Every structure is written in structure tokens, then in C-alpha cells.
Amino acid sequence: MTLVIETGTGLEDAEAYVPVDALRTYAAGRGVDLTEFDDTACEIKLRLAAQWIDTRWRYKGTRVSAGQALEFPRNGLADxxxxxxxxxxxxxxxAACELAIRGLQGATLVPDLDRSGWIKSESVGPISTTYADGAPQSTVFAVAERLLEQFARDPEQQWAPFFGGSTTPLFERGMMSNPPSSLSDDD
Structure with a gap:
């Protein structure tokens, strides 16, 4: 099955952000050898990486078209x-390459979480593990998250309403703020 790569135009059938050769080049540049993985395995992890990116946060701006398959490209997006x-x-x-590499190394990119509660202490024979309160329930992919965080909306604005044309950015925290001096009647 051929991997459909997002070209930056908002394809309706895109499945990944980078092709396998770009993944291999990225990995080699960081000293990671992917030669043991065939192209099919890499394609699967690139699809899962795109899914992780697209479901991790709500992103600033708006998608280029309503029918595009992935969250990027976006209108109104700035660094x-x-x-x-x-x-x-x-x-x-x-970030897609980082996530695909982690997936090829055995990490589950989009795990299902058990809703039975967080484990505070676990013992198997003489070995015991206690997890800190508030510890994440799934793997944190720190490099990928740091690469993407500048594009994420303010958590309090995740469900902000959208008004205007497709090139109008969503409202962000502080966008409509007025300095205190503009609100005084002392003029």
C-alpha cells in the first residue's frame, strides 16, 4: 500500500507528514539505524505518528480546507x-520522524489507557514500584511534544469559537485585552 504524504496543500487522502526516505535520513542524522526495518514497517509508524500529532492537541489557526485529512497545513499559523x-x-x-522512530523502537504511540485508576504501588515478588502522584498514564514523547508545543492553542482556549473566513485565526488568550489605561475615565 502506497503511503500518501501531505504536500502542504491539504490533501483529502494524506496519511503522513513525511515519506519513508525522509524518516531514514532524519534517523541517520541522529545516529539511529533503521536498516532492520522495511519500508512497510516505517510506513505504519509514520501513519501512527501523524495520528498522534493530529490528536495530541488542538492547534492554532484553521485547517487549509474542510476536507483535508490531517491537521496540517493550517491558515493563521505562526512560529x-x-x-x-x-x-x-x-x-x-x-516530530513525525521522532515519533515514528520511537514506534519502530517498540513504543506504543497511541495506547489505550486502562480507566481502572492509577497504580500507586505495585509488587511482584521482591520487586516493588511506586508511581508518583500525578504521573502520566502513558509515555511522554518529550522531543516531539517540544517540537509541536508552539503550535498548540492555550489549554483554556481548546474549544474556542471560530468566526470569520478560512484565513482568520482563532481567538487566542489576550487577543482582545485592553491595557488598564485605555479603560479609565480620566481622559
Missing amino acids: WSGFILTGVPKRVKD
Whole structure:
């Protein structure tokens, strides 16, 4: 099965953010050998990486088209420096590679979580483990999360209403703030 890569135009059938050859190049540049994995295994992990990226957060801006399969590209998306980004940002592609590598190394990218409660202490024979309160219930992919965090909406604005055309960014915290001096009647 051929992997359909997002070209930066909002494809309706895209499945991944990067092709297998880009994954292999990224991994080699970081000293990770993927030669033991065939292209099919890499494609599967790239699909799961895109799914993880698309479901991890709500992202700033809006998708380029209503019918696009993946969350990127986006209209109204800027980096931390305020530069408008078009297409699929390099950081998204790098995060996809990071996640695919972790998946190939055995990590479950999108695990189902047991809702029976958090384990405070677990013992098997003489070995025991106690987990800290508030510890994450699934693996934290720190590099991927740090690459993507600048594109995530403020957690309090995850479900912000959208008004306007497809190129209008969503409201963000502080967007409509007025400095205290503009609200005084002392003028």
C-alpha cells in the first residue's frame, strides 16, 4: 500500500507528514539505524505518528480546507517569533520522524489507557514500584511534544469559537485585552 504524504496543500487522502526516505535520513542524522526495518514497517509508524500529532492537541489557526485529512497545513499559523508558516512546518515533520522512530523502537504511540485508576504501588515478588502522584498514564514523547508545543492553542482556549473566513485565526488568550489605561475615565 502506497503511503500518501501531505504536500502542504491539504490533501483529502494524506496519511503522513513525511515519506519513508525522509524518516531514514532524519534517523541517520541522529545516529539511529533503521536498516532492520522495511519500508512497510516505517510506513505504519509514520501513519501512527501523524495520528498522534493530529490528536495530541488542538492547534492554532484553521485547517487549509474542510476536507483535508490531517491537521496540517493550517491558515493563521505562526512560529514563536511571529513568522507566518505555510505548508507543513519543519517542526511537525521532525516530530513525525521522532515519533515514528520511537514506534519502530517498540513504543506504543497511541495506547489505550486502562480507566481502572492509577497504580500507586505495585509488587511482584521482591520487586516493588511506586508511581508518583500525578504521573502520566502513558509515555511522554518529550522531543516531539517540544517540537509541536508552539503550535498548540492555550489549554483554556481548546474549544474556542471560530468566526470569520478560512484565513482568520482563532481567538487566542489576550487577543482582545485592553491595557488598564485605555479603560479609565480620566481622559
